[in-house]
Amino acid sequence: MSDELAEEKRHGRVKCVVWDLDHTLWDGVLLEDGAVTVKPEVVAAIHALDGLGILHSIASKNDHDAAWAQVEQAGLAEMFLFPQIGWNAKSHSVQQIAKKLNIGLDALAFVDDQEFERAEVAAACPQVIGVDPAGLAAALETAEFRPRFVTEESRQRRAMYRSQISRDDEEENFVGTGEEFLAQLGLVVRIESAARDDLQRAEELTVRTNQLNSTGRTYSYDELDKLRGSDDHLLYVVTLDDRFGSYGKIGLVLIERTSAAVWHLRLLLMSCRVLSRGVGTIVLNHLLRQARDAGVALHADLIETGRNRMMQIAYAFAGFREIDRDGSHVTLRADLGEIPPVPPYVRLLTD
Numbered sequence: 001m002s003d004e005l006a007e008e009k010r011h012g013r014v015k016c017v018v019w020d021l022d023h024t025l026w027d028g029v030l031l032e033d034g035a036v037t038v039k040p041e042v043v044a045a046i047h048a049l050d051g052l053g054i055l056h057s058i059a060s061k062n063d064h065d066a067a068w069a070q071v072e073q074a075g076l077a078e079m080f081l082f083p084q085i086g087w088n089a090k091s092h093s094v095q096q097i098a099k100k101l102n103i104g105l106d107a108l109a110f111v112d113d114q115e116f117e118r119a120e121v122a123a124a125c126p127q128v129i130g131v132d133p134a135g136l137a138a139a140l141e142t143a144e145f146r147p148r149f150v151t152e153e154s155r156q157r158r159a160m161y162r163s164q165i166s167r168d169d170e171e172e173n174f175v176g177t178g179e180e181f182l183a184q185l186g187l188v189v190r191i192e193s194a195a196r197d198d199l200q201r202a203e204e205l206t207v208r209t210n211q212l213n214s215t216g217r218t219y220s221y222d223e224l225d226k227l228r229g230s231d232d233h234l235l236y237v238v239t240l241d242d243r244f245g246s247y248g249k250i251g252l253v254l255i256e257r258t259s260a261a262v263w264h265l266r267l268l269l270m271s272c273r274v275l276s277r278g279v280g281t282i283v284l285n286h287l288l289r290q291a292r293d294a295g296v297a298l299h300a301d302l303i304e305t306g307r308n309r310m311m312q313i314a315y316a317f318a319g320f321r322e323i324d325r326d327g328s329h330v331t332l333r334a335d336l337g338e339i340p341p342v343p344p345y346v347r348l349l350t351d
Helices: 003-010 040-051 064-073 090-101 115-124 133-139 157-173 178-183 196-208 221-228 272-277 279-294 309-317
Strands: 016-019 055-061 084-086 108-111 129-131 187-193 233-242 245-256 262-270 297-303 320-326 329-334 346-350
Touching (some): 016 040, 016 090, 040 055, 040 133, 055 090, 055 157, 064 084, 084 090, 090 108, 090 115, 115 129, 129 133, 157 245, 196 221, 196 233, 196 262, 221 233, 245 272, 245 279, 262 272, 262 279, 262 309, 279 297, 279 309, 279 346, 297 309
Parallel strands (some): 016 055, 016 108, 055 084, 108 129, 187 346
Antiparallel strands (some): 297 329, 320 329
8 A cells, every 4th residue: 555545544534532531521530529620622622523524422430420410511412422431441432332333443532541541442442543632632633533525424424323313212112114114214315426516425435434335445536526527437426315314425336337238336335324224225226227227237346355244245135146256356247137126115316
């Protein structure tokens, strides 16, 4: 990997900052001092990062009710997703946060004033970036905390996660089948040709998405813009909405059609947030219908990255079969014989 590419991959690596409380979010130890003072520079940092699309959570050894009351009193409760306040090891709390957010540990930063706690997390979760509050200002200026682009999805990311929490809560309490739950969501899937205004978010998707990226490859804004204008390629963005609101742009498709007989699906990726909605299968079946109607075969690249097993399963369920392999690089061919219709509970809009 070139130094330039490695530097580009560092940009925006952090998706969530996990904060300690005592002597980190506030001055003092809550259970010893009784009254503590929230640090204004930390509050400012939290709001600034939120504006960049970086999420926040808490890993604190503390009495939950007392600590959370203090967070609420500071007007910060809405800023933290899946806070872990109790007496578990900080590494366990960090792992739980990553699991609940459905992101990799390498997308987390952990801020704690105690060197012991940072070391404990580093030993169990070496992918996590550890930050001493004393060096917070300098850390926030590094590439890991500075996404190349700030899109509308970035600015709305916390709100989108909160909407997802509401969806998950309703699903947990829903009495009926999974399909019946999806049927009452009012799902609307849009598959549309990418416009220039979509490209910043498209680049962000390739950088941020690992588990549901068919090749693991990232694309820069300039690369995507060139492909968007190419007669030999189709570049689609996928959006999803339901009655809770918008998920935003959650998918990207790149098809190469340099051959008169074969279209080649070079990239398919979906945000992990829509894994349970079956959007990947809906998109794949739409592409199958497109290829069938155009009278061409449809091949697809799959590069086994160790993290995108779910994408391999999605291809298999859509009827793709392996026809060639070179190490971890697999070429698949779609069966265009029987293509399932769009589920009745989904409204599909296309160009």
